[in-house]
Amino acid sequence: MGLLSSVFKKNDQQKPADVAKAEITKKEVKPVVDKITVGHVHMSGCTGCLVSLADNYGGLLTILDKYADLVYGLTLADVRHIPKMDVALVEGSVCINDKLSVEEIKQTREKAAIVVAVGGCASYGNITRFCRGGQQNQPQHEAFLPIGDLIKVDVYIPGCAPTPQLIRNVCIMAYLLLKGSPEQKALATNYLKPLMMAAQKGTSACFCDLMTEVIDQGLCMGCGSCAAACPVRAITHEYGKPQGTRDLCIKCGACYNQCPRSWFSFDVVPEYESIMELIDTVMK
Amino acid sequence: MGAELGKYKSCVSARSTDKAILAGAQDGGIVTTLFAYALEEGIIDGAIVAGPGDMPWKPRPMIATTYEELMAARGTKYNISPNVSFIKEATRSYGLDKVGIVGTPCQMQAVRKGQLYPIGLRDVSDKIALAVGIFCMENFPYQSIVQLAEDHAAMKLESVKKMEIGKGKFTFMSERGAVVPLPLKVTHKYEQPGCHVCLDYVANLADVSCGSVGSPDGWSTVFVRSKKGDDIWAKSVAAGCFETKAIDSVKPGLELVTKLANEKIGKNQKTVEERKTFGVGKGLRIPYI
Numbered sequence: 001m002g003l004l005s006s007v008f009k010k011n012d013q014q015k016p017a018d019v020a021k022a023e024i025t026k027k028e029v030k031p032v033v034d035k036i037t038v039g040h041v042h043m044s045g046c047t048g049c050l051v052s053l054a055d056n057y058g059g060l061l062t063i064l065d066k067y068a069d070l071v072y073g074l075t076l077a078d079v080r081h082i083p084k085m086d087v088a089l090v091e092g093s094v095c096i097n098d099k100l101s102v103e104e105i106k107q108t109r110e111k112a113a114i115v116v117a118v119g120g121c122a123s124y125g126n127i128t129r130f131c132r133g134g135q136q137n138q139p140q141h142e143a144f145l146p147i148g149d150l151i152k153v154d155v156y157i158p159g160c161a162p163t164p165q166l167i168r169n170v171c172i173m174a175y176l177l178l179k180g181s182p183e184q185k186a187l188a189t190n191y192l193k194p195l196m197m198a199a200q201k202g203t204s205a206c207f208c209d210l211m212t213e214v215i216d217q218g219l220c221m222g223c224g225s226c227a228a229a230c231p232v233r234a235i236t237h238e239y240g241k242p243q244g245t246r247d248l249c250i251k252c253g254a255c256y257n258q259c260p261r262s263w264f265s266f267d268v269v270p271e272y273e274s275i276m277e278l279i280d281t282v283m284k
Numbered sequence: 285m286g287a288e289l290g291k292y293k294s295c296v297s298a299r300s301t302d303k304a305i306l307a308g309a310q311d312g313g314i315v316t317t318l319f320a321y322a323l324e325e326g327i328i329d330g331a332i333v334a335g336p337g338d339m340p341w342k343p344r345p346m347i348a349t350t351y352e353e354l355m356a357a358r359g360t361k362y363n364i365s366p367n368v369s370f371i372k373e374a375t376r377s378y379g380l381d382k383v384g385i386v387g388t389p390c391q392m393q394a395v396r397k398g399q400l401y402p403i404g405l406r407d408v409s410d411k412i413a414l415a416v417g418i419f420c421m422e423n424f425p426y427q428s429i430v431q432l433a434e435d436h437a438a439m440k441l442e443s444v445k446k447m448e449i450g451k452g453k454f455t456f457m458s459e460r461g462a463v464v465p466l467p468l469k470v471t472h473k474y475e476q477p478g479c480h481v482c483l484d485y486v487a488n489l490a491d492v493s494c495g496s497v498g499s500p501d502g503w504s505t506v507f508v509r510s511k512k513g514d515d516i517w518a519k520s521v522a523a524g525c526f527e528t529k530a531i532d533s534v535k536p537g538l539e540l541v542t543k544l545a546n547e548k549i550g551k552n553q554k555t556v557e558e559r560k561t562f563g564v565g566k567g568l569r570i571p572y573i
Contacts, residue, residue, distance in 0.1 A: 229404025240364025
């Protein structure tokens with residue numbers, strides 16, 4: 001008892017000073033006051049998009065440290081209802097047979113200044129286009145739509161899975177757009193423009209877009225981008241021109257959007273060296 | 285320096301010092317020599333090149349990781365090799381961390397778009413160690429090359445030793461010594477239509493770009509464009525891989541390159557404009573935004 005009391009006594013004596021000290025050191029020092037707020041909204045997707053975001057590894061921590069506060073995320077933030085935020089990263093398509101999903105995607109549009117469809121499912125329906133229901137434990141959930149069929153979407157990040165690098169680039173550009181200098185805002189606007197145009201273009205994509213919008217339009221020159229981008233290796237080149245095994249196509253839109261003849265920005269791409277340097281610098 | 289030649293740090297006329305490479309090179313053996321040097325020095329782990337395909341003069345994208353494989357891919361084939369199709373595969377199945385790639389101006393555009401907007405190119409952006417571009421007026425479908433060789437030049441494709449476009453002619457040279465120069469006005473209609481909207485002649489977006497135009501026979505005109513390109517080019521020259529001459533000391537020099545660049549860009553800009561009013565009240569799609 002003597003020993004314990006001496007410990008308590010000692011603690012008691014030290015307490016006021018320690019607490020004050022602790023309070024000072026606990027105060028968070030924010031290097032960037034003006035972070036943007038970002039949420040990850042999970043619709044009907046496989047979490048591959050979220051894994052892609054996380055696959056920025058240290059880069060994700062840098063983004064969360066310096067540029068963005070994660071205010072919502074099923075697995076990453078302890079928040080139940082969709083809060084107000086600058087950027088909503090939406091993964092997955094919407095099951096229109098599920099009231100909660102429909103409610104949440106509508107709320108996302110209300111609460112977020114910028115809605116980003118992350119990945120093939122949110123952008124184009126992707127593999128969920130092929131759902132016919134019957135899966136446990138909600139067999140009646142059979143109809144899935146890309147989010148753009150229910151709400152206005154600002155930016156697409158296509159791809160199955162979308163690449164960690166494109167998600168990172170869009171996060172950085174969204175930050176520069178909202179918080180950057182006039183020069184940075186101009187760069188971010190130019191960078192995001194094609195991805196915004198993709199969002200305006202529509203909610204359907206597959207290998208057929210390459211046929212109807214590029215090859216049939218006399219624009220294909222056989223560079224090979226589409227085959228490189230296809231996540232299911234459905235595209236080969238015969239005599240230098242893309243051939244799609246259409247039964248393999250999952251309708252993710254990667255081939256079409258990777259193609260330099262689907263869209264190409266002379267404002268952005270020729271500046272690749274300085275933009276990649278900028279991204280490297282801000283990620284340090 | 286006009287916009288038609290893109291941004292560049294330096295421009296020289298150059299030729300490989302490797303006699304073996306020159307023996308089968310299109311012009312100055314720049315691409316093969318530069319890749320061979322970069323492989324040797326560990327600057328790249330492998331290079332995506334246009335290797336031999338399953339038919340004569342039909343290229344197939346190939347990942348060269350040895351000098352011998354590079355040697356097999358020397359020379360211009362004048363038809364389509366979708367090199368970019370291997371760009372992700374190179375970093376996956378082949379496990380390359382530092383990828384070299386050679387391509388036409390449009391393929392360089394594809395590579396840079398892929399680095400800035402990697403939609404289906406996960407973990408590729410930072411693995412492009414050296415992108416070498418080649419000057420390109422237009423490309424041809426394989427079947428056009430068959431037709432030109434067999435119908436116009438009266439040569440079997442397997443007996444063609446070299447093809448060359450220069451001085452206003454598309455020239456076919458046979459193993460037995462026949463030389464048939466076809467005027468370009470004959471070959472124009474066989475060009476790949478997709479080339480007619482291309483607004484880049486000298487691979488503005490490559491690290492290093494090269495081509496015969498502007499330099500004497502057997503030499504190439506080389507534009508060194510990016511920081512990466514500048515570093516690798518300087519090292520390779522210092523290592524004795526190339527003989528170089530100042531570009532203003534050679535004939536015909538940059539004047540001809542500029543002239544041809546403006547010709548191509550002007551002609552194709554017109555094609556792009558015409559697409560807008562192609563039909564009746566309806567136009568064709570234009571990819572540039």
